[in-house]
Amino acid sequence: MRPALVVQADAPNRNENYPNTIVVTVSRSGRDIPSHVVLNPTQDNGLQAVSYAKCEQVLTISKERVGGKIGRVDSEAIGKVSKALKRMMDLP
Numbered sequence: 576m577r578p579a580l581v582v583q584a585d586a587p588n589r590n591e592n593y594p595n596t597i598v599v600t601v602s603r604s605g606r607d608i609p610s611h612v613v614l615n616p617t618q619d620n621g622l623q624a625v626s627y628a629k630c631e632q633v634l635t636i637s638k639e640r641v642g643g644k645i646g647r648v649d650s651e652a653i654g655k656v657s658k659a660l661k662r663m664m665d666l667p
Contacts, residue, residue: 576642577601580614580628580656588638596641599656600632610663612655614648621646628652630659 579598587593605611605627612630616622622645648656661667 578622578626578645579634579636580648581641582633582656582660594638595635596638597633597635599660600629600634601626602629603627605629610659612652612659614652617646617649619646620648620652628656628659630656630663633660633663 578601580601581588581596582599583597588596601614601622603624603626605613610629610631612628614620614622614626614628616624616626
């Protein structure tokens with residue numbers, strides 16, 4: 576089991592007929608590159624150490640593999656992840 580950040584919209588995640596969810600991997604090791612977003616540990620996000628959302632590692636996984644919610648990242652982090660994902664996928 577590894578931590579991940581769910582980046583899929585809420586509606587498909589709540590739909591029982593849709594068996595998958597889209598995530599970005601999270602790791603304690605990262606680099607100073609545009610696709611790695613620093614996630615500092617906070618009480619809200621549940622992280623124990625500085626971690627990195629690796630926006631070049633986007634995965635579709637079965638909802639059955641999701642172990643549970645450990646926390647929630649703040650809107651600033653979501654904005655940085657969104658920007659990195661757009662950059663990685665060449666989206667406007």
